[in-house]
Amino acid sequence: MQFTIEVGRYNPEGNYDERAVAGKPYPPPWDKASPRRYQTYTVDLPAHAVVLDALIAIREYQDESLAVRCACxxxxxxxxxxxxxxxxxxxxxxxxxxxxxxxxxxxEAPPSMPVIRDLVADMTPFWEKHHAVKPWLEAKQPEPPPMEEYRVPNAAMEELIQEVSCISCGACLMDCESFAVNPDFLGPQALAQAYRYAGDPRDAETKERLGAYSGPGGIWDCTHCYECVTQCPKGVAPLEQILKLRRLAVDAGFTNNAGTRHADAFADSVKHSGRLNELTLLPRSVGFFNILDQLKTLPSAFNMIRAGKLPPLIHKSIPGVQRIKNIFARVGGRFK
Amino acid sequence: MTIDHDVLVLGAGLAGMRAALEAAREGADVAIVTKVHPIRSHSSAAQGGINAALGEGDSWESHAFDTIKGSDYLADQDAVEVMCREAPADIVEFEHMGVIFYRNEDGKLGTRAFGGASQARTYFVGDITGQALLVTLYDQILKAGVKVYEEWFATTLYVENGACRGLVALEMITGELHLVRAKAVIDAAGGLGRVFEPSTNALICTGDGYALAYRAGAPLMDMEMVQYHPTTLAGSGFLMSEAARGEGAYLLNSEGERFMKRYAPNKMELAARDVCSRSEVTEIAEGRGIDGNVLLDCRHLGADVILKKLPQIHEMALDYVGLDMIKDPIPVRPGMHYQMGGVKTDATGATRLQGLYAAGEVACVSVHGGNRLGANSLLDTIVFGRRSGKASAAYVKGVAGSRGGENVLHAEQARMQELLARPYTGETHARLRLELATMMDKHCGVYRNEAGLTEALKRLSGLKARYEKIAVGDKSRIFNQALTFALEVGFMLDCADAIVRSALERKESRGAQSRTDYPERNDAEWLKHILITYRTGKEPELSYAPVTITQWKPEARSY
Structure with a gap:
């Protein structure tokens, strides 16, 4: 079967147009800011072939200058x-x-990462985030003697196999909407690994971890866009792990942060009126007396007013709000 | 750039990282040079598990006997003893580091059955055991702060006054060559699977570590012992874990018969790998195959076992042949999987070249002899990785660092420049590699004979002559993979040469070496290792080493 592949090319050293496949001298160093170019290749492969088969076929028999990482x-x-x-x-x-x-x-290389060449992205941000969550067990004491394992139920191990299945490919971070606007966000892969250790019954620092992950750039910076769940090739579902971390963190008392206040304000508003009071949501999330951060949101507020997106100034309850209140009472817990 | 360290590890798979961690614990200044990010290492593809005699009623002696019988008595029994005695502590150490091993009902480590083993002693994490160990170890390296030179491609070892003192590596991202000096080098660069096509191995398994050590003067041993795994997926050759048969899967021929009953009536599908692979080739040759494959049937295991214990291969079968193991048998065939031989080491990882240690698949201690048992390779990496890390850290305490080596760096720079400047000749890395690898599969695969091996040697000499003219179709400095692929083909040619010469030399059938012209095992003449030593400008030298026998006398091998 014939397939047409359009490959995003980039080489900081030179423009591929001026370069021959073989035998010609180097072009001079080239402007790094130039836009990405696409080069079209045609390959003949079996119907069940995958994209990588095409890239390997191109690299081996058409254009040795195509850079792409692959192994297994x-x-x-x-x-x-x-x-x-x-x-x-x-x-x-x-x-x-x-x-x-x-x-x-x-x-093409994902636009969310720096590009080294062609399809080879600079994964440094990804690995730094992975490292930042302290992805190793802090052995719970007393550690069993050298020839004895920790006694834990198999269910507790199976609970973590979803996170351990992560192959660190970075697809989740590449398409993460929060990472796209906030480079400091730890991101889906790192937070899924964070849960892998925070959720491990053999770990001694669960509480310290939950505190650290509750800070800026942590679990509350996820916007639930579900890109990571959709893009993960191994079913790790990072967002679900982030939600688990949030529950653990709130239960452990890490509530003094915008994320928890936002969730509480959201729940309170719905509980009392059956719908969201957007006017009070923001001040409650950042803190009523946090005037500075509230002022920072003014430009967005003005833009919303101009676009006719101002929420109603008088907040009314929906009919039958008592039934909503009953639901909250039934759920119990933090939002009772 | 010139960099100095005490201990330099080449390769960041399980053996390399375990070695680095141990050397760091011993107080050495240690660094790793690796051509891919550690997490991309091929250890991650090990699926089924890791062996240890840890359970009640099991003993290291039983594990050792199974390993030695599996090796067809070619393994050195003192080395096997070391591995099997130390296995339990090493497994438990990984459990303490955080590996989420499968547990039984009382919360203790649980096992599954594996081929060639008299007891279920394989510890596992689903069918992603290698990956689970690799990630845990990588995170330990992060915690310990070990320096990793990532995507640095080693082009030569640096030998001074008969001792290995470091290496020269190409930094892929800048295209610069660096001299990395060290008082000791640990070669843990992994396997050579790509020398054969098809192979279960990743594209990065190109025998770099074998060729680098060989060219530097360290002899290779048991190189004829190439393992063909019995269950690799039709077409792609991807590994379908032995765990499937460990959980109870059948091998069927075109008549729906469990044909292993005619070859290994007691162990059936759980006979050693060489036995299963030969049986499959025989079935296919006698007309009971299906398009050159046999069938791996997991249907009777049920969806729960398949989805919980074999999720990865279930998904791979869906992705790459479009079949659901829960409902369909999967077409499989023997495919090149593992090199039992390698750089000859003692049980501390020391090679015969001073200052050079080796561990993992690239090394030959020898614990696998003529045939490796499933789930012994992960064990090999962590036991001998640890031991070589410890031994090298002790060794460097009495050694002064080298001050030289710039001449080696300059020679390598000149070599790379010449290679890059060479005009297009029609000889490309892809063509040479494919010809080499299909030729090796044809003449040096499951069954071998003198005519085929002689033909292979002839073809190899032709390929080597053509390799001298290889041209690199990319002239960039940054991330020039065409250049590294060309260098890899050079490594692979050296590996292939050592394999074919050793296979031609061993005039008997033992383990993975099945000679149709010498179908019997011949202990009187061939109960010995074949070593091969590189000689510049001359044919390599073949020599022998005795097999160490402690308490298990060679006997007939049947399953």
Whole structure:
């Protein structure tokens, strides 16, 4: 079968147009700010071939200058996460027939990461975030003697296999909406690994972890866009792990933060009136006396007014709000 | 740039990182050079588990006997003893580091059955055991603050006055060559699977560590012992874990018959890997295959076992052959999987080249002999990784650092420049690699004979001549993979040469070496290791080393 692949090319050293496949001298150093170029290749592959098969075929028999990371070819090593038709996927897991749109498949380095060359992204931000959550067990004391394991139920281990299945490909971070606007957000992969240790019954520092993850850039900076759940090739569902961390953190008493206040304000408002009071949501989230942070939101507020998005100044309850209150009473817990 | 360390580890798979961690614990200034990020290492693809005689009623002697019988008596029994005695403590250490091993009802570590083992002694995390160990170890390296030179490609070892004193590496992201000097180097660069096509191995398993050590003067041993895994997926050759058979899966021929009953009536599908692979090839050759494959049937295990204990291979079968293991048998065939041989070391990881240690698949201690048992390779990496880390850290205390080596760096710079400047000749890394690897599978695969191996040697010499003219189709400095692929083909040619020469030399059938012209094992003449030593400008030298026998006398091997 013939497939057409459009590959985003970038080489900080030179423009590929001026370069021959072989034998010609280096072009001079090239303007790094130039826009991404796409080069089109045609490959002949079996119908069940994946995007990576196409890239390897190009690299081996058409254009040796195409740079792409890959190793296992079977969705285990995590090397080949990249943008395929505008979303982060493993090239080795993306069937060409599925990803052919308007007669072609577009492949490029994710725009959310710095690019080293062609499809090779600089994954430094990803690895730094992974490191930042202290992804190692702080052994609970007393540690069993050297020839004895911790006694834990298998269910507690199975509970973590979803996070351990993470192959660190970075697809979740590449498409994370929060990371796109806030480079300091720890991101889905790191927070899923954070839960992997915070949720481990053998870990001694669960509380310290939950405190650290509750800070700026942590669990409350996720906006629930579900991109990470959709893009993860291994079913890790990072967002679900972030939600687990939030519950653990609130239960452990880490409530003095905008995230918890936001959740509380949200719940209170719905409990009392059956719907959201957007006017009080913001001050309650950042803190009523946090005048500085409230002032910072003024430009957005003015823009909303200008766009006719001002919430009603008088907040009314919905009819039958008592039934909502009954639900809260039934749920109990923090929002009783 | 020139950098100095006490201990330099080449490779960041399980063996390399375990070695680095141990050397760091011993107080050495240690760094790792690796051509891929540690998490991308091929250890992550190990699926089924890791062996140890840890359970009640099991003993290290039983584990050792199974390993030695599996090796067809070619393993050195003192080395096997070391591995099997130390296995339980090493597994428990990884549990303490955080690996989420499967538990039984009382919360203690639980096991699954594996091929060639008389007891269920394989500890596991689903079918992602290698990945679970690798990530845990990587996180330990982060915690310990070990320096990692990531995406640095080693081009040569630096040898001075008969001792290994470091290496030269290409920093992929800048295209610069660096001299990394060290008082000791640990070669943990992994396997050579790509020398064969098809192979379960990742594209990065190109035998770099074998060739680098070999060229530097360290002899290779048991190189003829190439393991073909019995269950690799039709087409792609991806690994379908032995865990499937460990959980009870059947191997069926085209008549729906469990054919292993005719080859290994007692162990059936859980006979050693060489036995299963040969049986499959025989079935296929005698017309009872299906398009060159046999079937791996998991249907009777039920959806729960498949989804909980074999989720990864279930998904791979769906992705790459479009079959659901819960409902369909999967077409599989033997595929190149593992190199039992490697750089000859003692039980501390020391090679015959002073200052050079080796651990993991690239090393040959020898604990696997003629055939490795499933779930012994992960064990090999962590036991001998740890031991080489410790031994090298002790060794460097009495050694002064080298002040030289710039000449080696300059020679490598010149070599790379020449390679890059070479005009297009029609010889590319892809063509040479594919020809080499399909040729090796054809003539040096499950069954071998003199005619085929002689032909292989002839073809190899032709390929080597053509390799001298290889051209690199990319002239960039930054992330020039065409250059590193070309260098890898050079490594692979050296590995292939050592494999074919050793296979030709061993005139018997033992373990993975099945000679149709010498179908019997011949202990009188061939109960010995074959070593191969590189000689510049001459044919390599073959020599022998005795097999160490402690308490298990060679006997007939049947399953």
């Amino acid at each position: 070819r079977s969705a285990i090593c995590g090397s080949c996460a990249m943008w395929v038709n505008g979303h982060a996927h493993l090239a080795c897991k993306s069937k060409l027939t599925t990803f052919t749109k308007d007669g072609k498949t577009r492949v």
